[in-house]
Amino acid sequence: MSNDYQRQVIDFYALRHDYDNDFTQARALKLVNYLYLQKSQSVLYVATGTGFIAVAIAPKVKSVIGVDFTPEMIARAEKKLEALNIENIDLINADIAAIDFAESSFDLIICSLAIALFPDIPQVLAKWYQWLKKGGSVAYRLPKLRL
Numbered sequence: 383m384s385n386d387y388q389r390q391v392i393d394f395y396a397l398r399h400d401y402d403n404d405f406t407q408a409r410a411l412k413l414v415n416y417l418y419l420q421k422s423q424s425v426l427y428v429a430t431g432t433g434f435i436a437v438a439i440a441p442k443v444k445s446v447i448g449v450d451f452t453p454e455m456i457a458r459a460e461k462k463l464e465a466l467n468i469e470n471i472d473l474i475n476a477d478i479a480a481i482d483f484a485e486s487s488f489d490l491i492i493c494s495l496a497i498a499l500f501p502d503i504p505q506v507l508a509k510w511y512q513w514l515k516k517g518g519s520v521a522y523r524l525p526k527l528r529l
Contacts, residue, residue, distance in 0.1 A: 413494045413523045414438050423489040426513065428478050429496030433459030436471050443490075446471045449478050479506055486515045493522040 414435060419442040427436050430448030432455055440446055448471060450456050456475040463471055474481065479500065491510045500506045510520050 411435065411438060413492065413521060417490065417492070417521055418519075419443055419490075424487065424515075426483070426488045426491045426510075428491065428493040428510075429499070430459060430473065431455045431496075433462050433471065433473070435492065435494055437462060437466060437468060439492075440468050440471050444470065447474060447488075448472070449474045449476055449481060451475065451477045479509075483513045485512050487513050489515050489518045491518070491520045493520075495523055497522045498524055 411434070417439070419439055421442065421444060423443040425439060425443050425446045427439075427446055427448045430436050430450045431452075433448055436446045436448045436459070448456075448459060450459070450473075453475050456473050459473055463473070479502070491514060497503060497506075507520065514520065
């Protein structure tokens with residue numbers, strides 16, 4: 383992501399102190415209802431934010447790696463994990479477009495609503511598919527547009 387664009391996104395989300403409100407959580411958690419989760423799965427959660435989806439799925443899977451490039455969001459997620467004593471979630475503060483995982487690392491890759499923020503969605507999706515294990519899935523949700 384370009385540095386100017388990335389800085390704007392980081393600043394916008396860092397200022398949202400009410401990010402964990404009921405509306406935001408309900409909207410994001412709709413995606414969880416469509417996921418086929420198993421205890422054996424390794425999950426990558428892209429744009430994890432404050433981690434409420436990671437927290438919701440953690441008891442149902444083996445492990446979750448949450449990646450977000452907003453330091454303030456990762457800090458909030460870390461506090462939440464500590465308070466809830468959740469140990470199968472690892473958080474990484476990084477740009478998903480600049481990070482690399484080994485091929486076939488994940489059974490499931492999730493991104494709720496933030497996929498629309500990536501300037502090169504096909505490039506990001508191509509990377510994600512490299513990281514998926516055979517038979518794995520990518521799940522994302524797009525914001526509803528009202529014209």
